[in-house]
Amino acid sequence: MTKKREYRDDYDDKTLYIPGPTEVRDDVIEAMTESTFGHRMDRMTDLYTTIVEDTKEFLGTDNEVVILTGSGTEFWEATTLNLVDEHVLVPTCGAFSERYANVAERLGKTVHRLEYEWGEAVKPEDVREAIESADVHYDMVAGVMNESSTGVRNPIEEIGDVLSEYPDTYFAVDAVSSLGGDYVDIDEHGIDAIFASTQKAFAMPPGLAVCVVSDDAYDREVEKGDSSWYGGFRRTIDYYDRKGQTHSTPAIPIMLAYRKQMKRMLDEGHRARDERHREMMEYVHDWADEHFAMFPEEGYESQTVACIENTRGIDVAATIEEVSEEYDMAFSNGYGDIGEETFRIGHMGEHTVESVKELTDAIEDVADL
């Protein structure tokens, strides 16, 4: 689309139940309206060190935290450039894991796919088998924790445990649509890099990417010699150690919003947030079982994105449109080839069972369930 469509001042606000961005609280939006300050001022050091250290505390990690202007996509590139010389194993089970593989190919790496049908989860024993049977060395396994296209939550903890037995194979995890809403003990499971975007389960505005980096991953980049410039672990972490700031001018207003929301996340706690998301998942799961069916393989349903199989053959696009018109709520169709066969509900961030029930009531009304 090349023609300008003038942005207006009169859009209706829609409550977001899409797989991200999700709802952002008003006080978090308001936090962005502080007057501008310089990214090399002491005030910036206060802001950046606060959000980095609060994030470590929330996630319960001793690893380093990097927060950069950009989105999770940045760390598909950065993890590949920082950790991979040649061969990377990518278990693919949906659109986002496939895109991680595409990014690595575009960066000139040799990608080995461990392919699953959409809806299936990656199995740790298959990853072990792929490593054991390979006649090349994999520098990295690139996994996706929460396949937002299929609503599958992959067992990254168990995969990490397998990979701990292969210390020269680094484990990078795209947790873009789950971190903050689905508990993961990062340090316990040998995860070398795990990254997220702020607009998903963190419930912040879009515009920042967060990556938790192990000492091993940092050392690997140093030993490897070349890396991403913008998302280089060494550049970003050394800059933090020396100055408590980012290497280039960040989106300061979004960091102000981050600060506000991360305090709320700290107050709630990683475990309690996980529990709230689990309750939402169970609620949506029961609702789907009553009216439709869950799309993912049983036992691997995501805590943040429900992918529901359209077993009744409703007109998904029309239902989305009508729910939006009548209730000012937005949910999503299925992704790519499973567009009409499924639909998706993002139950992440600050949503609760009660707020998700408002959406399912609206769908029941519109689709006459």
Ligand SMILES: Cc1ncc(COP(=O)(O)O)c(C=O)c1O
């Ligand atoms: C699992 C997953 N990975 C990566 C991305 C890309 O994230 P971003 O658009 O924030 O770069 C998304 C976006 O929906 C996602 O769901």
